[in-house]
Amino acid sequence: xxxxxxxxxxxxxxxxxNYYGEWVNTDEIxxxxxxxxxxxxxxxxxxxxxxxxxxxxKEMGLSEAGAEYCRHLDSAISRGFNPYLGYEVxxxxxxxxxxxxxLLTGNISEGSERGKNPAGLKDFAYHCAHSYWAYNExxxxxxQAEGERVNVQVLRDFTEDYGQEMADTIWSYRNTNFNVCD
Numbered sequence: 001x002x003x004x005x006x007x008x009x010x011x012x013x014x015x016x017x018n019y020y021g022e023w024v025n026t027d028e029i030x031x032x033x034x035x036x037x038x039x040x041x042x043x044x045x046x047x048x049x050x051x052x053x054x055x056x057x058k059e060m061g062l063s064e065a066g067a068e069y070c071r072h073l074d075s076a077i078s079r080g081f082n083p084y085l086g087y088e089v090x091x092x093x094x095x096x097x098x099x100x101x102x103l104l105t106g107n108i109s110e111g112s113e114r115g116k117n118p119a120g121l122k123d124f125a126y127h128c129a130h131s132y133w134a135y136n137e138x139x140x141x142x143x144q145a146e147g148e149r150v151n152v153q154v155l156r157d158f159t160e161d162y163g164q165e166m167a168d169t170i171w172s173y174r175n176t177n178f179n180v181c182d
Contacts (some may be wrong), residue, residue: 002081003181004120012082014103015111020081022122025052044107048099057094067094074101125166129173132158 001020010016025035029052037050057066070092078087086104093099139147159167
């Protein structure tokens with residue numbers, strides 16, 4: 001996101017972060033009734049009361065993993081975009097009745113009225129593949145052969161749960177460099 005913004009001559013502000021976000025609720029998620037439901041307070045705190053990521057972790061019986069994932073993911077993405085934005089996740093749906101997201105500097109909804117940049121949006125398959133291949137690379141680098149075995153098993157488990165077509169889609173991203181903008 002930051003690479004695209006810099007390439008386009010945009011400042012790395014909260015408004016730019018919001019515009020260059022790569023994910024939005026899809027029609028399918030809305031139809032399932034699990035799309036993000038959130039409100040922003042006047043101070044700019046984001047209160048999330050429904051989220052597809054929460055739903056998925058819960059369905060998999062992995063609420064503890066979901067709590068860790070959600071506690072760190074958005075703040076890490078924000079830090080990668082601009083560490084001075086100071087994004088914090090104070091609580092998550094996995095352990096509370098809502099997620100609370102807050103910026104230390106500014107308003108979390110700054111510039112959100114203009115929506116997202118359609119050119120930067122990525123589909124769910126891209127995000128799943130990005131997660132799989134990022135974790136794959138790190139576990140293989142650290143744990144070597146054992147990490148490779150775990151990575152193969154994760155893809156087998158994924159195939160069993162979501163089917164060969166979805167696994168083939170994840171596999172099709174194996175040569176994608178997720179570290180540079182396209």
